[in-house]
Amino acid sequence: MEGGSGGDAGTVEDKAQKKARSFDFMAMFEQARQTAIERTKDNTAASHDEVEGQAEIPKQTSTKVTFNAKKTSAASDESSDDEIGPPLPKGFGNKQAKGSGKEDDSDDDIGPPLPPGMKSYDSEDDSEEEEENPVRKIPTSHEIQLDHGTKTLSALALDPSGARLVTGGYDYDVKFWDFAGMDSSLQSFRNIRPCEGYPVKQLQYSATGENILVVTGNSQAKVIDRDGFVVLECVRGDVYLVDMAKTKGHIATLNSGCWNPKIREEFLTCSNDGSVRLWDVNSQGRNHKNIMKPRTQQGRKVIPTACAYSPDGRYVAAACQDGSIQLWDHNKMFVNVALMNRTAHMNGSDTSCLCFSYDGKTLASRGGDDTLKTWDIRNFKTPLKSLDGLTNFFPVTDCLFSPDDRLLVTGLSVKKGEGKGKLLFFDRESLEKVSEMEISDTSVVRCLWHPKLNQMVVGCGDGQARLFYDPEKSNRGAMLCVVKKQRKSKQVEIMASQQIITPYALPMFRQGRPTSTRKIEERLRKDPGKSKKPELPMDGPGEGGRLGAKGATLSQYIVQQLVVKKPTLADVDPRAAILRHAQDAKEHPYWIDPAYKKTQPETIFQKEDTSKDDDDDEPEWKKTKLR
Numbered sequence: 001m002e003g004g005s006g007g008d009a010g011t012v013e014d015k016a017q018k019k020a021r022s023f024d025f026m027a028m029f030e031q032a033r034q035t036a037i038e039r040t041k042d043n044t045a046a047s048h049d050e051v052e053g054q055a056e057i058p059k060q061t062s063t064k065v066t067f068n069a070k071k072t073s074a075a076s077d078e079s080s081d082d083e084i085g086p087p088l089p090k091g092f093g094n095k096q097a098k099g100s101g102k103e104d105d106s107d108d109d110i111g112p113p114l115p116p117g118m119k120s121y122d123s124e125d126d127s128e129e130e131e132e133n134p135v136r137k138i139p140t141s142h143e144i145q146l147d148h149g150t151k152t153l154s155a156l157a158l159d160p161s162g163a164r165l166v167t168g169g170y171d172y173d174v175k176f177w178d179f180a181g182m183d184s185s186l187q188s189f190r191n192i193r194p195c196e197g198y199p200v201k202q203l204q205y206s207a208t209g210e211n212i213l214v215v216t217g218n219s220q221a222k223v224i225d226r227d228g229f230v231v232l233e234c235v236r237g238d239v240y241l242v243d244m245a246k247t248k249g250h251i252a253t254l255n256s257g258c259w260n261p262k263i264r265e266e267f268l269t270c271s272n273d274g275s276v277r278l279w280d281v282n283s284q285g286r287n288h289k290n291i292m293k294p295r296t297q298q299g300r301k302v303i304p305t306a307c308a309y310s311p312d313g314r315y316v317a318a319a320c321q322d323g324s325i326q327l328w329d330h331n332k333m334f335v336n337v338a339l340m341n342r343t344a345h346m347n348g349s350d351t352s353c354l355c356f357s358y359d360g361k362t363l364a365s366r367g368g369d370d371t372l373k374t375w376d377i378r379n380f381k382t383p384l385k386s387l388d389g390l391t392n393f394f395p396v397t398d399c400l401f402s403p404d405d406r407l408l409v410t411g412l413s414v415k416k417g418e419g420k421g422k423l424l425f426f427d428r429e430s431l432e433k434v435s436e437m438e439i440s441d442t443s444v445v446r447c448l449w450h451p452k453l454n455q456m457v458v459g460c461g462d463g464q465a466r467l468f469y470d471p472e473k474s475n476r477g478a479m480l481c482v483v484k485k486q487r488k489s490k491q492v493e494i495m496a497s498q499q500i501i502t503p504y505a506l507p508m509f510r511q512g513r514p515t516s517t518r519k520i521e522e523r524l525r526k527d528p529g530k531s532k533k534p535e536l537p538m539d540g541p542g543e544g545g546r547l548g549a550k551g552a553t554l555s556q557y558i559v560q561q562l563v564v565k566k567p568t569l570a571d572v573d574p575r576a577a578i579l580r581h582a583q584d585a586k587e588h589p590y591w592i593d594p595a596y597k598k599t600q601p602e603t604i605f606q607k608e609d610t611s612k613d614d615d616d617d618e619p620e621w622k623k624t625k626l627r
Contacts, residue, residue: 134402134406134407134434135407135434135435137403137404137454137473138402138407138435138456139454139455139456139468139469139470139473140468140470141469141470141471142468142469142470142471142478142482143466143467143468143469144186144466144467144469144482145465145466145467146165146167146177146186146188146464146466147463148167148171148173148465149169149171149173149463150171150462151169151170151171151463152170152394152443152445152460152461152463153167153169153445153459153460153461153463153464154168154169154199154200154201154396154445154446154459155167155168155169155174155200155201155202155215155396155459156168156203156447156448156457156465157203157212157448158205158450158453158457159205159209160207160208160209161209161452162179162450162452162455162475162476162477163178163179163180163476164176164177164179164226165177165179165457165465165467166205166212167465168200168201168203168214169200169463170199170200171199171463172193172196172197172198172199172200172216173191173192173193173200174193174194174200174203174214174228175188175190175191176188176189176190176191176227176228179476179477179478179480179481180480180481181481182480182481182484183481183484183485183486183487184481184482184483184484184485184486185487186481190227190228192224192228194214194216195214195216195217195218195222198216198217198218200214200215200216201216201217201254201256201396202214202215202254202256202257202396203215204257204258204259206264207259207261207262207264208264209226210225210226211224211226211231211281212224212225213257213258213259213267215254215255215269216254217253217254218253218254219236219237219249219251219252219253219271220233220234220235220236220250220285221234221250221257221269221279221285222234223267223285231281232284234249234250234269234279234285234288235249235286235287236250236251237249238251239251244291244293245275245291245293248286248288249285249288250269250271250273250275251271251273252271252272252273253271254269254270255270255271255272255303255304255306255307255395256269256304256305256306256307256396257269257270258307258308261309261311261313262312262313265280265282266278266279266280266281266289267279268309268316269307270304270305270307270318271304272303274294274301274302274303274304275292275293275304276291276292276293276294276316277289277290277291277292278290278316290334291334292316292318292328292334294320294324294326294337296320296322296324297322297342302320302321302322303321304318304320304321305319305320305321305368305395306318306319306352306353306354307319308355308356310356310360310377311356311357311358311359312360313330314329314330315327315328315329315330315338315339315377316328316330317356317363318354319345319351319354320351321347321348322347322348323343323344323347323348323351323369324340324341324344325340325341325344325351325354325363325375326339326340327377339377340380341375341380341381344365344367344373344383345365345367345368345369345371346368346369349367349368349369350368350395351365351367352366352367352392352394352395352396352397352398353365353366353396353397353398353399355398355399355400355401357401357405357428358403358405359405360377361376361377361378362374362375362376362384362428363376363377364399364400364401364408366390366392366397366398366399366410368392368395370389370391370392371386371387371388371390372386372387372390372399372410372426372431373386373387374386374408374428374431385429385430386431387426387431390410390412390424391412391414392413393413393415393443394413394443394461396445396446397410397411397413397444397445398410398445398446398447398448400447400448400449401428402449403449403450403454405428406428407425407426407427407428408425408427408428408431409423409424409425409426409447409449410423410424410426410447411424411439411443411445411446411447411458412424412444413443413444413461414441414442414443416441416442417441420438420439420440420441421438421439421440421441421442421444421460421461422436422437422439422444423436423437423439423444423447423456423458425437437468439458439460439466440466441462442460443461444458444459444460444461445459445460445461446458446459447459450477452475453469453475453477454470454475455469455474456468456469499511
C-alpha cells in the first residue's frame with residue numbers, strides 16, 4: 001500500500017510539472033511598487049533622523065544610524081550622500097556652526113587647525129582672481145624677433161598644433177619657421193615665392209594643419225602643403241563674361257580668404273571682381289563650388305574686401321567697400337543674404353578684417369575708417385559697441401579675440417617718425433582699453449594669439465615678426481628654440497673654375513657642368529694626384545726614383561742594381577754570341593750539318609803557316625795583301 005501510494009504521488013507531481021505556469025504580471029508590478037514606496041519612506045526617515053539627531057545622540061548610536069542608512073541605501077540605490085566606513089576623527093569632520101545643529105558644508109577643515117594669526121593658502125582663490133583679471137593672461141615677459149625681410153609683413157599663420165609659423169609680406173616671399181628645428185639663430189628653413197610679382201595678402205592653415213591657403217594679389221589662389229609644394233591652383237575665369245556666376249574663377253585681384261572650420265576640404269576667397277567664391281580641394285580648383293555676389297542698396301556690384309567663416313561654419317560673412325557687412329547662411333542657397341547691415345562702416349572705406357568670437361555670438365570688424373565695432377549676430381541692426389580713433393593705414397590690419405573670449409585685440413598704425421606702433425587690448429563687453437603694448441617704431445599690421453601655446457605673434461611694417469611669450473604661462477613654441485645653441489656653419493670649399501660651354505660639341509668633347517659641390521669633391525677624391533694620396537710602400541728594390549726597403553742609400557742602390565742588372569743587347573757582341581755555340585753544334589749537329597752533309601763544300605780559306613814565325617816581326621806594309 002505504501003508503495004502504491006508513493007506511485008500515485010509521483011504521478012501527480014509529474015502532471016503538475018507538465019502543466020504550464022501562469023503569472024499575474026499586474027499583481028507582481030503592484031507589489032513591487034508598494035515595496036519601493038515603503039523602502040523610500042524608510043530611507044527618508046532614516047536620513048532625517050541622522051541629520052536631526054547627530055549633535056544629540058552619542059557616538060555609538062550615530063554609527064549605528066549611519067550603518068542603517070547605508071544598508072537601506074544599498075538596498076534601494078537611491079541615496080548618494082551616505083557615509084562609507086568608520087567616522088572621521090575629531091578635527092577632520094565637517095565644521096558645525098556655533099549655536100546650531102546644522103552643518104556648514106562650505107567651511108571644511110582638513111587636518112589640525114592652523115596657529116592663530118596664520119591664514120590658510122587656497123590656490124583656488126588665486127585662480128579665481130586670475131580668471132577675473134584677463135590682463136594677467138597676456139604673455140608679455142619675453143620677446144624674440146624673426147627677420148622676414150625689409151618690407152611690410154602682411155600675412156601670418158600658425159598651424160593648429162603650434163609647431164610651425166608661416167610669414168608672408170609685400171616682398172612676394174613666404175617663409176617657413178619650425179620651432180622644434182630652429183636654434184637661437186632663428187633662421188627659417190624654407191623660402192618660396194608662390195606667385196612671382198604679387199604681394200602675399202593672406203595665409204592660413206587648414207583645420208587639420210595639412211595644407212596652407214595662400215592668397216596673393218593675383219586672381220588665382222593657391223593651396224600648398226606643409227613643406228611649400230603646390231597642391232592646387234584655382235582656375236582663372238573668363239574676363240569677357242559679364243555675369244560672374246558664369247565664370248569658373250576670379251578675374252581680378254584677390255583680397256582675402258579663409259578655410260572652413262568644419263569642412264576641411266572647403267575654403268573661401270573674395271576678389272575685386274565683386275564675387276565671393278567657395279572652393280573644394282578635391283576638385284583641384286577646376287571650378288568654384290558656390291558663388292555669392294554682394295550687392296549695393298541700388299542692386300549694383302560691390303567689391304568685398306574681407307571675408308570670414310563663423311566658428312560653427314554656418315555663416316559666411318563679407319565686408320564690402322560700400323561699408324556694408326553681409327552674411328549668407330551656408331545651409332541655404334547663396335542667392336539672398338541672411339543678415340546684412342548697410343551702414344556698418346563708412347561708404348568707400350576698405351574694411352580690413354572680420355573676426356568671430358569663439359562662442360560664435362559676436363562679430364568684430366576693423367574698419368578702414370579707423371573704427372573697431374562689435375556686432376551681435378542675433379541682433380545685427382546696430383553695433384554693440386563702437387570705438388573711433390584707431391588709425392589704420394593697411395587693408396590687412398587684424399583684429400582678434402583672446403583665447404578666453406574676454407579681450408579684443410587690434411593693431412595701431414603710425415606714420416614714420418611720428419610715434420610707435422602699439423597693440424591695444426580692449427574689454428569685449430565695453431570696448432574699454434585695459435592694456436597696450438609698444439611694439440616698434442612702425443605700424444602693427446598683423447597679430448596672432450594661439451590658444452594652445454598662449455603666445456602672440458605680431459607682424460610689423462618693417463618686415464619683422466615679433467613673438468611674445470611667458471615661460472610661466474606659455475607652452476612650447478618659441479621656448480623650444482631659444483634654449484638651443486647656435487649651430488656652427490659647415491665650411492664648404494667652393495672651387496672657382498672657368499666653364500667653357502660648347503652647345504654643339506660632340507659628346508666626347510663636351511664638358512659637363514658641375515651640379516653640386518659634393519659631386520666635385522667625390523670626383524677629386526678619386527684622383528690620387530689632386531687628392532694628394534700618400535704613396536704606398538714598395539715591395540721591390542725601387543723604381544721611378546724611389547728606393548725600396550733595402551736600398552736606404554744611393555751607393556747601396558747602385559751596387560744592388562749592378563749585381564742584379566742583366567746585360568742588354570747593346571753590350572753583347574753578336575758574333576761572339578753565335579760562335580759560343582759552334583763547338584756544341586759541331587759535336588752534336590742537329591739541324592744544319594745533317595742537311596748539307598753530302599753536298600757541303602770544303603772550306604777554302606788561307607791556312608796559317610806556323611813555320612814562319614818571323615812574319616809577325618815584319619812591318620805591316622811588307623805583308624802580302626790578299627784581295
